[in-house]
Amino acid sequence: MADSNATDEPVTIEVWLAVSPGDVLQGHGDPLAQAAESFNRAHPQHQVRTRKIEAHLLPEEVANAVAAGNPPDIAEYYSLSTQTALDTRAADGEPYFVPVERAIAGRAKILGEPVVVDDLLPAVRRHYSVGGELVSMPTFVSSNILCGNKAMLDAAGVTRMPQTWQELTAACAAVAKLPDGPGHAVTWPNYSWLIHMELAGQGGLLSDNGNGRTGRSTRVRLDSPELLDYVRWWKHLHDSGFYLPTEEMHYVTAMQAFLRQEVAFAVTTTAVAKILPDMARGAGFELVAGGLPRRDARSSPGGVLGGGSFFLAAGLPERRRDGALAYLQHQLNPQHAIARLDDDPNPMTSLPITETAYRHAMAGTWAEPFPGFRAAAEQVASAADTPAAAGAALGNFSNINLALTKAIEDVIRNGADPAIRLRAATEQAQAALDRHNAAALADPPRTPAELRAD
Structure with a gap:
């Protein structure tokens, strides 16, 4: 959707959320949808609209939508689907998604929203980085x-x-x-x-x-x-x-x-x-x-975290791009990052994603939402700084x-x-990887045919 020339007309940002097959885990994705609602209240000039899609089908749905000309601005992929997202191609053969860190371009705030990428736990940041560059914004962490x-x-x-x-x-x-x-x-x-x-x-x-x-x-x-x-x-x-x-x-x-x-x-x-x-x-x-x-x-x-992350579409008009980037920061600001640790109505519980949330979770005054929570949080935070x-x-x-x-x-x-x-x-497995790379490295590159998430 093209941005309106009228600066007072809200810019719509389409966000696709990855949820459990058949949405059997009720509440999956709700914290992200709730963050969209609070973002819309804070930024009436932008309107984030969320849509839930079964996680294993989402990569195919995105590729189909790209081909049909109605893709999302932001899409949430499972943690093991990073390369799939990076190899999804736009109609001109260019990557459909742009690395988030590249789009942020060193800014400290976007539409007034503090950029929170430097607050990510190092292990979480490494998991969603390729070539030393953060490619997507984490949304949920599990172990x-x-x-x-x-x-x-x-x-x-x-x-x-x-x-x-x-x-x-x-x-x-x-x-x-x-x-x-x-x-x-x-x-x-x-x-x-x-x-x-x-x-x-x-x-x-x-x-x-x-x-x-x-x-x-x-x-x-x-x-x-x-x-x-x-x-x-x-x-x-x-x-x-x-x-x-x-x-x-x-x-x-x-x-x-x-x-x-x-x-x-x-x-x-x-x-x-x-x-x-x-x-x-x-x-x-x-x-x-x-x-x-x-x-x-x-x-x-x-x-090797479980969970998911948001990928940002490349080539968005400036207002929509900055609105999308601002939402990516908003959904992981201290308020949302901490609330995600123990959202009472929601059975899905994220481990800490940011340093701020980790300090909160490890404080002795905070009650664990389940036995083993702190052990798992420490397990994530203390993982070795290695490619493995x-x-x-x-x-x-x-x-x-x-x-x-x-x-x-x-x-x-x-x-x-x-x-x-x-x-x-x-x-x-090598044959499966070769099929993927044959498409990704073709001239011109094309989106690989096998896209389903694990």
């Missing part, structure tokens, strides 16, 4: 935590939440010895983001060129020593009878098994952890939680991750050899 059944752990003599693989293995062995204990000790989903975190904790890379942070990823490797270490340990827990592979090896089925008290431990995402304590109490036990166990005490707690902890920027990440999780399922369920199976998965 993985380990939940425990307090009564079972007390009975087994487990006095603290395991912090390393060795400690978790020992705790599982103690739970297994309980005469009236559960059939298994632990479960977690076969989900790529969780696997990436465990890989990053060891300093392992998924791709070349600094995980795609210093240059485009052209080679992917799913059979690295670090990834094999993780899968072999996982297989050992399974073969020992400690690990429960739930029916779908999914977050939902893992937590269902935990709430049925079929296991003493389960890994889950902080995004929905706020609702779990009440669910555990309803199931008759107290939930405790800690950070995601890492390989050993020397390992980084990882990185930043996570990989990869094209066609969804199909790369599908190759990875299918291989691991074959190892866990069917006893496939980890090295052989992950080598085959690497070949599948």
Whole structure:
């Protein structure tokens, strides 16, 4: 939509929000919509309009809208879709999105809104940067935590939440010895983001060129020593009878098994952890939680954030561009950044995104919205300053991750050899990356065909 020549007519800014499939997580995206409402009140010369779209479909919807000539001004992509967004092309073959830091151009305020990019937690900023440049504005941050059944752990003599693989293995062995204990000790989903975190904790890379942070990823490797270490340990827990592979090896089925008290431990995402304590109490036990166990005490707690970020369309008229940039700052100002930590009506809870919000969350006077919140916040904030902890920027990440999780399922369920199976998965993943790069690097470049988010 072209800007009006009349300066008193509001400029409309179209913002597309990424929400859960079928919008099953009620409240997903609401803080961003509420920030739009407060922005509109503060800036009547601009009107932000939000639209919710299922996150896995949003990249395709944006590409289709670009082709049809009615794309959004701002679009929220899942955290693992950075390269997909960067390789989405306008009709003239130029990138549809411009890096946010480039558009801000060093300004301290935009339409009176203080620029907050320098307040981003360093680990969060690194995750959404490519080539040292912030490409998108974070909107939500999540991580993985380990939940425990307090009564079972007390009975087994487990006095603290395991912090390393060795400690978790020992705790599982103690739970297994309980005469009236559960059939298994632990479960977690076969989900790529969780696997990436465990890989990053060891300093392992998924791709070349600094995980795609210093240059485009052209080679992917799913059979690295670090990834094999993780899968072999996982297989050992399974073969020992400690690990429960739930029916779908999914977050939902893992937590269902935990709430049925079929296991003493389960890994889950902080995004929905706020609702779990009440669910555990309803199931008759107290939930405790800690950070995601890492390989050993020397390992980084990882990185590879979950959540999403806003990308800004390139080439917008000046008034609309500055209105969009001002909204990007407004939605993450101290008021909104702190409110997002514990929005009472909303079951979706973000970990701190900014230094201001982190200081608030770590203050002893502030009550955690769920057990393990501070452990997860510290886990994010203390991640090593490495390309591994930043996570990989990869094209066609969804199909790369599908190759990875299918291989691991074959190892866990069917006893496939980890090295052989992950080598085959690497070949599948490389083919997926090559298809993406063939389009992105064509002359002229074009938007790749496979865009679905993981």
